[in-house]
Every structure is written in C-alpha cells, then in structure tokens.
Amino acid sequence: MKSSVKRSLYSTVMAALAAGLYPLLFYVSNNYTLVNSWSHLVYFISVFLLAPVAIFCLLKVVASLSIFEKIEKFVLPFLNLFVFLFFLKTALYAGFQIWMVLGIGVVALLYTFFFYKYFLKVVVFQVLLAVVASFYLIPNSIDQFQYSKEWMQQPDAIAAIQFKKKPNVYLIQPDGYVNFSELKKGFYNVKERKLEDFLQQENFTLYPNFRSNYASTLSSNSSLFTMKHHYYLNTNKFTEMLDARNIIIGENPVVTIFKNNGYTTNFLAERPYLLANRPKMGYDSSNYVNKDVGYITTGLKEKKDVIEPLRQFLENQGEQPAFHFIEIFEPGHITVDEKNHEGTEKERENWISKLEDTNKKLLEIVSLLKEKDPGGIIIILADHGGFVGFQYMHQAYEKTQDRDKLYSIFGANLAIYWPEEIPEAHEHIQTSVNVFRILFSYLSEDSALLHTLQEEGSYLPILYGARKGIYKVIDDTGKIVFMKR
Template identity: 50%
Template sequence: MEPKKKQGFFSVFLNNGKAYTLLTAVAAGLYPLLFYYTNNYKMINSWGHLGYFVSIFLLLPLVVFFVAHKISEVGFLKKLQPFVLPFLNFFFFFSYLNVALYAGFSWIRTLIIFGIAILLTVVLRKFFKKIIVFQLILAVIGFFTLTPVVLKQLNYSKEWMKQPDNIEAAIFKKKPNIYYIQPDGYANFSELKKGNYKIENAEFESFLAENNFKAYPNFRSNYAATLPTNSAVFMMKHHYYNNGSDFTETIDARNVIVSDNSVLRILKNNNYRTFFLTEQAYFLTNKPKLGYDFCNFSTKEISFVTTGIGNPKDVIEPFKDYLETYKEGPNFFFIEIFNPGHITNTINDSKGVEGERDHYIESLKESNKKLTELTKTILANDSEALIVIMADHGGFVGMTNTGESYTKNSDPDFVNSIFSTILAIHWPNGQAPKFDTKLKTSVNLFRILTSYLSEDDSYLSNLQPDESYIIINFGAPQGVYEYINGKGNVVFKKY
C-alpha cells in the first residue's frame, strides 16, 4: 500500500470545507491597499496615513468578517452562512478598489457594487476559494509593484537642494511685506495675445499697469506641473524631475513646498512672519508638517483619502483678517488660487480644443476678479508692498487634454502653451532693480528677489539655467527632455 501523499496548503485550502474567515478578510483588502499606495504614494507617504489605511483596508474587514461569520452560525441565519463570506469579500474588495481608483466615496457607486457583490455571490460561490487565491496572487503582484516605488522614496537624494553659496544666510537691507500670489495656469500676457490662446485680456493688464505693476513678457515656468514648478521655485534650484529618475511627480515635493525650503529659511532668518493661503488642500494631502506660521487649512480637516482638489476654500476673507490682525510686518504671504487653471486632464472629460479654450476664458475672468480684489486690498493697506503675481505653468490651451503634453511636439505654440506664465511685480516705490532683466523663468524668482532685498548682487552669479523641462512618454524614448532652451527657443534634448 502506497503512503499517502502530503497535500500542499492550496490543495488543502481548495478542497476542504473550512471557512478561513480571516484569510478571506485579508484577501479582500490587501491588493486594493497595495494598489492605492502604488498609485498615490507621494500623497500619502506618512506614518499617519499608513496606520489609517492598514486599519481601514485590513483590520476593519478582519473584525467585520469574523463577527458576521459568528452571527451566521446562529439559528435561522445558518441557511445564509455559505453566502456571507463570499458576499463580504466581493463587496469589500470592489469597494476598496473603488476608493483606490477614485480617491473618494460615492453612495451611487457603493450601491452598484452592492448589487454586483450579490450577483457574484450567487453565480461564483462554488469557485469562491479559487477567487481568494486569485486575490492573493494579485496582492503578491501588488507588493512587487509597490516595492520600487517605496525604494525610490527611501533612496531619494536631497543633494539637488544644496545651495552653491550662502544665500540662505542673506541679510535683507529692506523688508517690505511680500505677497506672492500664484494663479494656477495663468499664461503670460504676451502669449495670451497669440498662439493657441488669442484671448482678449486688456482690461486686467491695464488694471495692473495703472497700479504700478511691471509685466514681464515671455516669462515662463521651468516645469509643466504645479508640484515640480513650486519645489524648484522655493528651493531656487533645478531638480530635473529628480534627475530623470521619476516620471510622475517630484518626490517629496509637498514637504519641500510647505514644510522646509531655502526661501522659508531666508525669510525666517530675516524675521518674517509667514502665511500660506490656498483654495485647495493639494499641497497638504500627505499632512506634512507646516513650515509656515499660519495657514487657512488645518491638517486635521484634510481627509486621509483625497486628491486635494474639491470645492475651493475662500482665501480672500482670511487674507483680509490676517492683514487686519498683523499690521506690523514684515510679513510674507503665499496665496494660491486655482483659476484659471488648465484644460482637462483626460480625453474622456474633454470638450474638445475649442470647448476647453472657452472654459479657460471663463475661468480666466474669475481669476482676474480674485486677483483684482486681492491687489486692491493689499494696496489699500500697504502701498509700498512687494507684490508678485506669478503662475506655476501655462493653461495647455490648444490641446484636447493635458495628456497630449506627454507626446513629443515641436510646434512652438504647443510648447509655449504649456510653459508660458504670467509674471507681474509691484516694486516698492515703483523702482525695479536694474537686474530685473534676468527674470526669465520661475526657478530664479526668489534668488533675484533675495539679491534685491539684501542689496547683494553676488547672489546673481548662481542663477539657474533658464531652461524648461518636460516628461515625454510617447513619440520618443521615455524620459525627461529640455523643451525650451535658455534663449527661449523650442528644442528637444534628452536630459
């Protein structure tokens, strides 16, 4: 008589009648958890987020599945017992995937998932354990997909943040209140008149001129998105999308922008009080430690599951309150508004080239209203203010969606639509420094302002190259490319 062969775990698991309650619960949440982290890591890279998501995706189903299974063993409910765990598994698995895909909750989608879970329970109950195995295999794949994302963060080098001189120790000879207002996606006046825009904006342009603002034609950003632009602006250094190692968004950008950077260090060394006012919590999704003294958002009010974009929060009234409360400076305000913004990100939401352009025009009008009110409020209280209106990137007008920007295109109107940004400055006493001619791209803004305020021209010897960079995924080998050179000409040179 041959000895009985020892069966493997999966063979035993598939062929016996045990429920495996806890394994079923883990299978429902593990892959969606890993999937969510892989696709959103830079927005949730904190210990608080890890604890929250482990609790929601793993601990919660463990408790619910265990309790539900125990209840189903009681009396008349025993007839439903074979259906309880399959239903819960399907419902939790697809609910978590829904959260992972949409970064939010919807009652309508939840009701649809509820119906799908009932249907799958009836149709696939006999194959349920095989489905659990499949979910666990997905989790293994998810683990290997997440690993390089985490390793990239752990191996992230901050070498690019080091300054080539002692600019962080700069001593200001003059200390006006500084107001840095960033209207998202606002193209330069010079570009609005031509190219893919051809938008009438004379009224607002005249308003700024009448209020002693100096506009800088053909000014542009160095990067094509909000996070990479702002991290470069506040560090006054190029990062080249993490030296070409990251093709999504700049690693640790939120912490650089709102927690600690060269500009904040300079301001604090010169005893500036610092304020960050924003309509959206986009810079705060990973709940970073705030390096600003004041902010109109509390990290406690920001959901763990969010894209950071929702109903805009008013910045004008809080700004007026701060002006009234803190009349004695020096103060630094970073005010972020999300108009005009840019065209839609995806082709599915696109209204077409003309439809997106029309939407941009309407949003530009809203932006002008906010900028006008902010400017009037500042000048009514602080006539000698240093006011900087500078956008983070262009509006991408001329495309059906921003995704087109990832495909190689040598058309100057196309490229300038991405990078062209407004820059208008109200200099105290109307006296711009002679070296303001060096204001060409956003990465050098604060280095030039520091030279102006400290009256030390030596900091100008370390200006960054006025080059603009983009990530290309299609039409050329994937990578980071120089798209506009230091002379303002469209090029295509792989970094």
C-alpha cells in the first residue's frame, strides 16, 4: 500500500515538473537578458514548478476520492498536457488569450480521452525537451558568471570631479531618430524641417553629422552612460546586450558623478523597456517602479505619459540641481525580424509617420523646459538611427559598405541647448561615447578630461558575408571601413 502511494506521489510530482520545466527553460534561454535577475528566478521557479506541483498533488488527492474513481486515471494526463501547452503559449505570447486557452483545453481533453495510456511517454518526452533546452541556456549562464565590469573602469579620475557650474541637465532621448543631415537625403529623404527650424530659433546647437557608436538602445546607452566602449562584450548580439539594463538604470558612472555633485536624478520613460529585467534603480525617482513591470514582458506594450510627470517635477523642484533622463520610444526603428517586414518602402513610410508624432512631443517638451527652466542644459540625443533603407533591422548583421545604410543605422540626432556660452570643448562631440565626458569637462571647467576621450568608431556584429565577429564599420573621421576587432 505504501509503495503504491509512493509511486503515485512520484508520478504526480514528475508530471507537474515535466509540464513546467521545458516552457521555463525555453522562455529563459530565448529572453535571458529580460529575466536575468534573482526576483525573476524566484518567480519562475514558483510559477512554473512549485505551483504545478501543489495543484497536481491537490487535484490528484481529490480525484482519488471514491466519487471521482472513474475519472482518476484521466486527471494527470489532462493536467500535464494542459499546463505544458498553457505555459508554452505564455512563453511565446505574453498575456492571456482566452481563445488560445480554450483551444488548449480542447486539445488536452481529446488527448486525455484517446491517448491517456501514453501519458508516461509524454512526460519522458517533455523531460528530454527540457534537457535539450538546458543546453541552449548554458552559454547564457556561462556569459553571466564570466561577466566582468572591468571595461567600465575610467582611464582617469573623472569619478571624483567637482562641478563649478550646476545647471539642471535634461537628456531627452527619442529612439531611432536619425540626425538631421541624413534625414534630408539618402533613404530617408524627408524635407520637413519644423523641428530643426524650431531648435535653431531656440538657440540650440545642432550636430548634423553626429552618430552613435552602437546599433541598439541597450548597446548604445551602455556606452553612453559609462563613457566607455564595450564592443558588444565580444558577442554577436546588438539588440540584447548582457547586463545592459543594470548598467543604464543602475549606478552607472554618469549617474554617480551627478549624485556626487549634489544632483537629484530622475528617470522618465514612455515604456518600461529598460526595466524589463527589474534592475536595481539607481535614479532617485522614476515614473515606473518594479511593481509596474510584469515578470513576462518585453517592456514595450505598456505606456505612460512623460510630459505631465516632468511638469510636476519642475513645479515642485527644490534647491538641488537635477539630472533628468527622458526616454521617448519614437520614431524607433523599422521592423526587427524578416518574417514581419513590409518591404523597404513601406517600412520607410511607417517610420516617417512615427516621426511626426515624435516631433510634436519634442516641441512640447522643449517648450516646457525653456519656459520653466531657461537656465537648464537640454540635450536631445538619439540612441541610434532608424535603419530606414533596410527591409528589417536584423539585416544589419550582414556585411555592407553602403554608406547610406551604415549612416541610417548610426546617424543619430543631437541638439544641445547651452544656456550660457557654447563651450570650446563642444567641437570634440562626434559620437555618443564621449558626450558626457565633454559635458563634465565643461561643468567642472577641467579640460584635462578631454585628454582621455574614447575613439570615435562605430561597431556592428557581423554574422553573414564575412567571418563572424565585431567590426568597426565607421572610423574616427566618419569614413566607411570594415575592420575586425
């Protein structure tokens, strides 16, 4: 009797674990940088493994009662397949889709009625799938354990600088907004100049040939906020760089230097993309907190207004100077994957339609800042270009020396309002990696910081058309090159 109970408990627990293990490993291995936090680990183990074990054991006990004797043999097969397919659906499509859940229920019922005798073989198959999935997760885990922050170390004592000037600083980042020089020509060919003319009227200094060093929000901002090159950590990924969110949102060198100089720091974002893996917040305040961000999310579906929180902050600001990072997720870039693209011209049209909305927001934000804080430094700095001219974003993995395509990736908009004099050091501004070092040189009146500027290359991971690796594709002078690191 005891041995049969023991076998029953063992099969129940195995059925529950097998149902959740492969979907868990599948999701984590395919979305590692979105979930590489301890809170995610606890959540996934609880939801995908512990909860099924508890539910399966409870329902198995209920089913063993005499009144359910006829259906007891169907309980575990049904639960196992239903939970397995439901978790797999969740891993592929975040959210709750009622018709998909009903469909999964029907499939599980049919399987249970006709094939329940093969239940143990299905469990074994699920376990084998989990073993295979674990091999895909291992490289990510190794990268995480081997990850070193040495690349972030500064070449001088910039972390200890003291500002002589302490204006409020506003970094406004429109995603994928190509610089004005590229916007008027090449694949973009947009003649509308409303924003450009407005910024010139408001005495902004424009940097028409400015570009980013890296090709995505995470890779570009990691370099921007550390004032250092990372070269994609020598991996072949540019859209999801390991530990990038922890760097951008955490205690990075830029935020630390502002805090060391008595600044409060504020992060405002339309979407919680940079918070998707729930990094430790390094900013003093934000319009998003961890409870606003789901555990299974890309951080791109949710949306909040940034203008009203900014207005409230300006109206209630104390005597401390403040650094604001304001992230706008438009105009963005073209479609990421090949399977979803609509063709080069249609992708261009879609990008231009989003550009119009972006310009309206920027006009409103700049007008608000100039009204409420005329002495603040306002930096409009895009993370990268819009990839217009490609069919889809990941085409950038293929070798090209087409000048317009490369500048469509890296050409990034930069405009700065210097409320006092335009510093001589501004002539050094060419790419993202050195923007804050040059700004800090101006605020601290320390020209020695300019002696250790980073080189100004732009880099891409190349997977096709050449030996795989990280390549410099634009050099310090803006010339197209193709040099493997």
